[in-house]
Amino acid sequence: MKKPKITVIGGGTGIPVILNSLRLEDVDITAVVTVADDGGSSGEIRSAMQLTPPGDLRNVLVAMSDMPKFYEKVFQYRFKEQDGALAGHPLGNLIIAGISEMQGSTYHAIQLLTKFFHITGKIYPSSEQPLTLHAVFQDGHEVVGESQIADYKGMIDHVYVTNTYNDEVPKASRKVVEAIMQSDMIVLGPGSLFTSILPNLVIPEIRQALVDTAAEVAYVCNIMTQYGETERFTDADHVAVLNRHLGKDVIDTVLVNVEKVPQDYMNSNKFDEYLIQVEHDFQGLSQTVKRVISSNFLRLENGGAFHDGESVVEELMNLVRMRKR
Structure with missing residues (x-):
């Protein structure tokens, strides 16, 4: 049988947690990674070199690799605050930027690094050009730039992307649409709804591919609401926003965590963007999706609430096997 x-x-x-467990399964994996980050180290490198931001790609490379822990520590090492121009930059970001310059694009750099790190799956930036994320709020106000969105007080109506350095319509990276169309399953998230997931989906070619694909489309709903993005959102609200941006009810299956995060557990200083646990609206979900998988997907670690990758992937594999029958 062919691999799913x-x-x-x-x-x-969010997605590195899933990818790290998924790579241990007998599946053909493709990761499509956002390129709209304009904050921190990624934002500085992007601005200085007009490259697609490397940070999210770096985390996915690590998640999909079986590199020894020491190599991972080297790649993820972040320079200290007193290190001048290098302060705050992870070494991996600088390596990706350097190879991007050598190879002429971040796309080619990532293809080279997947071989270097012995990654069996495929990793593509969602676009080969850096993108700028625009958020239009319900009061009509527009914020430009992913890192600025959470600072505006208001509810987001919709987001869209533009090419950062030219006026062309944003395009998907080569092979991304092909991967979506040939997939047995598409997994969206987990991750920040408006700033990690949607910047990929609103690229017109990717949006159309998700509408057209015969693949099962599964959404791993966030565990916590997020400051400046999804305050007071239920799980059904998350799905409604995704489908509205896609222009059609595309989500087939939603995975929701039903395990409670212990009261006062979250480290509010370290994870200050996460507010309260996402509430459930199973009736609302049942009106738009074919199935809801509710289970204990919670992993508590270092004062934060995360998805347990193994538990999520176990359900995803059950789903994909069911489709293959």
């Missing part, structure tokens, strides 16, 4: 083809779309710290 699974494409995971997102960014931030």
Whole structure:
């Protein structure tokens, strides 16, 4: 039998958790990673070199690699605050930027690094050009730049992307649409709804591919609401926003965590963007999706609430096997 083809779309710290467990399964994995980050080290490198930001790609490379822990520590090492121009930059970001300059693009750099790190899956930036994220709020105000969105007080109506350094319509990276169309399953998230997942989906070619694909489209709903993005959102609200941006009810399956985060557990200083646990609206979900998988997907670590990658991937594999029958 052919290996199931699974494409995971997102960014931030969410999808690496899924990819790290998924790579241990007998599947053909493609990761499609956001390129709209304009803050921190990624933003500085992007601005200085007009490259697609390397940070989310770096985390996905590490998650999909079986590199020894020491090599991972080297790649993820972040320079100290007193290190002048290098302060705050992870070494891996600088390596990706250097190879991007050598190879002429971040796309080619990532293809080279997947071989270097012995990655069996495929990793593509969602676009080969750096993108700028625009958020239009319900009061009509527009904020430009992913790192600025959470600072505006208001509810986001919709987001869209533009090419940062030219006026052309944003395009998907080569092979991304092909991967979506040939997949047995597409996994969206987990991750920040408006700033990690949607910047990929609103690229017109990717949006159309998700509408057209015969693949099962599964969304791994966030555990916590997020300051400046999804305050007071239920799980059904998350799905509604995704489908509205896609222009059609595309989500087939939603995975929701039903395990409670212990009261006062979250380290509010370290994880200050996360507010309260996402509430459930199973009736609302049942009106738009074919199935809801509710289970204990919670992993508590270092004062934060994360998805347990093994538990999520176990359910995803059950789903994809069911489709293959």
